Amino acid sequence: MADTTPNATPSVAYQNWAARQGRARRKVIVGRLLLLLGFLALWEYAPRNGMVNPMLTSYPSAVWDGFWDLIAQGKLGLHIGVTLMEVMISFAIAMILGTAIAICLWLSPMLERVLDPFLVVLNALPKIALVPIFYIWLGPTGSIYAVAIAVALFITILMLYTGFNQSDPNKIKLAKTLGAGQVQILTKVILPGNVHTFMATLKANVGLSLVGVIVGEFQASKAGLGYLIVYGSQIFRMDMVMAAIVILSLISVGIYLIVQKAEAILTR
Amino acid sequence: MTGDTTGRHLAVPPKIEFRNVDLHYFSTKGETHAVSDMNFTVNKGEFISIVGQSGCGKSTLLSLLCGLMQSTSGQVLIDGKPVKGPSPQVGFMLQHDSLFEWRTILENALLGPEIRGMDMPAARARAERILTNYGLGQFLHHRPTQLSGGMRQRAALGRTMCMEPDILLLDEPFSALDFQTRMSISEEIGEIIRREGKTAILVTHDIPEAIAMADRVIVLSPRPGRLKNIHDITFPSLGEVRPGCMAVRDAEEFKDYFHTIWTEMESDG
Ligand SMILES: Nc1ncnc2c1ncn2[C@@H]1O[C@H](COP(=O)(O)OP(=O)(O)O)[C@@H](O)[C@H]1O
Numbered sequence: 061m062a063d064t065t066p067n068a069t070p071s072v073a074y075q076n077w078a079a080r081q082g083r084a085r086r087k088v089i090v091g092r093l094l095l096l097l098g099f100l101a102l103w104e105y106a107p108r109n110g111m112v113n114p115m116l117t118s119y120p121s122a123v124w125d126g127f128w129d130l131i132a133q134g135k136l137g138l139h140i141g142v143t144l145m146e147v148m149i150s151f152a153i154a155m156i157l158g159t160a161i162a163i164c165l166w167l168s169p170m171l172e173r174v175l176d177p178f179l180v181v182l183n184a185l186p187k188i189a190l191v192p193i194f195y196i197w198l199g200p201t202g203s204i205y206a207v208a209i210a211v212a213l214f215i216t217i218l219m220l221y222t223g224f225n226q227s228d229p230n231k232i233k234l235a236k237t238l239g240a241g242q243v244q245i246l247t248k249v250i251l252p253g254n255v256h257t258f259m260a261t262l263k264a265n266v267g268l269s270l271v272g273v274i275v276g277e278f279q280a281s282k283a284g285l286g287y288l289i290v291y292g293s294q295i296f297r298m299d300m301v302m303a304a305i306v307i308l309s310l311i312s313v314g315i316y317l318i319v320q321k322a323e324a325i326l327t328r
Numbered sequence: 329m330t331g332d333t334t335g336r337h338l339a340v341p342p343k344i345e346f347r348n349v350d351l352h353y354f355s356t357k358g359e360t361h362a363v364s365d366m367n368f369t370v371n372k373g374e375f376i377s378i379v380g381q382s383g384c385g386k387s388t389l390l391s392l393l394c395g396l397m398q399s400t401s402g403q404v405l406i407d408g409k410p411v412k413g414p415s416p417q418v419g420f421m422l423q424h425d426s427l428f429e430w431r432t433i434l435e436n437a438l439l440g441p442e443i444r445g446m447d448m449p450a451a452r453a454r455a456e457r458i459l460t461n462y463g464l465g466q467f468l469h470h471r472p473t474q475l476s477g478g479m480r481q482r483a484a485l486g487r488t489m490c491m492e493p494d495i496l497l498l499d500e501p502f503s504a505l506d507f508q509t510r511m512s513i514s515e516e517i518g519e520i521i522r523r524e525g526k527t528a529i530l531v532t533h534d535i536p537e538a539i540a541m542a543d544r545v546i547v548l549s550p551r552p553g554r555l556k557n558i559h560d561i562t563f564p565s566l567g568e569v570r571p572g573c574m575a576v577r578d579a580e581e582f583k584d585y586f587h588t589i590w591t592e593m594e595s596d597g
Pocket residue numbers: 353354355360362380381382383384385386387388389551
């Protein structure tokens with residue numbers, strides 16, 4: 061058996077190596093902070109000194125004020141809550157529906173062969189183009205969910221189905237020799253062997269659902285971060301727009317980190 | 329073929345019988361004649377090796393015997409009854425150990441009982457006992473990735489044995505191992521199979537391995553695989569009781585068997 065346990069007492073050479081690693085890690089962190097600070101400083105400096113039009117770009121201190129302004133109005137929580145709920149619901153529906161469809165396709169190769177060209181076209185179609193149609197059919201709220209689900213659904217089906225199909229044929233053969241039927245191959249080999257595919261799909265969908273929801277909110281809505289962005293730009297409050305965008309990126313990073321945590325636990 | 333070699337007239341049918349078996353694969357690329365007019369029998373407790381060039385239908389024979397597919401014509405019989413599908417009676421060890429890396433060693437061994445809906449507490453006790461016998465007692469709750477190649481192969485044998493099969497099919501199970509591990513693990517697994525009185529068929533293209541482990545060696549022709557010859561392997565110079573796989577490699581008869589089989593396979597070009 062390969063022994064990978066480290067030595068109990070590290071040598072001097074190892075300690076030097078570890079110290080170098082530590083220094084390199086600190087340099088990376090400092091570099092990142094400098095980049096961020098440099099960007100914020102430039103963003104603050106250039107509009108204030110007439111190098112760019114502050115009406116168009118706003119600047120960090122104004123965004124900060126805009127952020128507190130939104131909180132003072134007591135509406136920020138509502139906007140964040142509305143967007144988050146729309147993202148969560150459409151994300152969940154796209155995942156569940158997509159997984160169910162991928163499983164059906166795997167269980168029935170005939171169905172897969174019939175549906176294949178349609179799925180390819182639907183996946184390639186820019187779903188954003190459907191926003192006006194969804195709006196006419198489903199109204200303001202329904203269209204937001206419809207876009208967000210449509211954006212994430214087809215890629216979910218295709219990613220999962222591809223993963224299922226790439227499962228180790230030797231493991232499938234082995235399960236068959238032990239007497240497994242289609243359903244048992246699914247539950248014992250295909251699904252547990254595709255946890256990483258599932259996680260990759262989840263990660264892709266976090267971003268996609270968010271895109272779908274924001275675009276849906278652009279078309280028509282009375283609340284949500286997408287609404288805030290459109291409204292802010294209409295009344296030329298760039299500070300409000302920028303604040304909403306910053307919050308949006310924080311939300312997407314937050315959800316991504318949650319998914320990553322879940323992956324670490326599931327694939328332990 | 330005459331009735332004598334197929335054992336058709338015996339009161340007790342042979343453990344395994346291939347009767348005029350033909351197999352054709354059909355694919356969009358065309359038709360492949362993989363096995364042609366196969367006839368042989370294996371008695372209970374016998375260890376048979378099948379050798380032949382790559383692509384001559386060795387794996388196909390095992391798949392037929394395991395019931396993963398049906399012959400195009402002819403019959404494959406176990407205990408005189410046609411094989412209809414996989415049964416717990418037949419255990420299959422593949423070239424890749426195919427341990428599920430998301431399961432522990434013990435959970436891997438319990439895969440078969442789970443699939444067959446067996447009594448799980450009893451299966452668990454059996455799996456623990458078998459794996460412990462195979463020197464894996466310390467590793468029951470380890471993941472396959474934490475084990476060496478030889479240990480993984482023993483775990484795979486444990487998974488097969490947990491179903492308590494009386495026939496074992498081994499499809500080049502040692503070919504992914506390094507030379508040293510291969511020698512010791514084939515000796516070890518050969519011992520286990522003989523000790524437990526299982527009927528076994530080993531497929532390999534390693535002639536020395538085939539001779540060292542088997543009571544009889546079947547030589548197949550290149551595709552479509554036909555039965556070319558059957559050699560009885562005995563070592564009179566080593567006495568009444570056959571010694572282990574390692575010891576027989578030094579016997580005088582061993583070189584002769586090797587030479588004969590080698591020449592037979594060479595002549596196919
Ligand atoms: N599923 C399949 N479809 C079509 N041809 C196959 C299939 N499986 C095996 N064959 C062909 O049948 C022949 C025998 O294969 P196999 O039994 O795997 O040979 P071996 O195990 O002796 O190397 C080979 O020529 C192989 O290409």
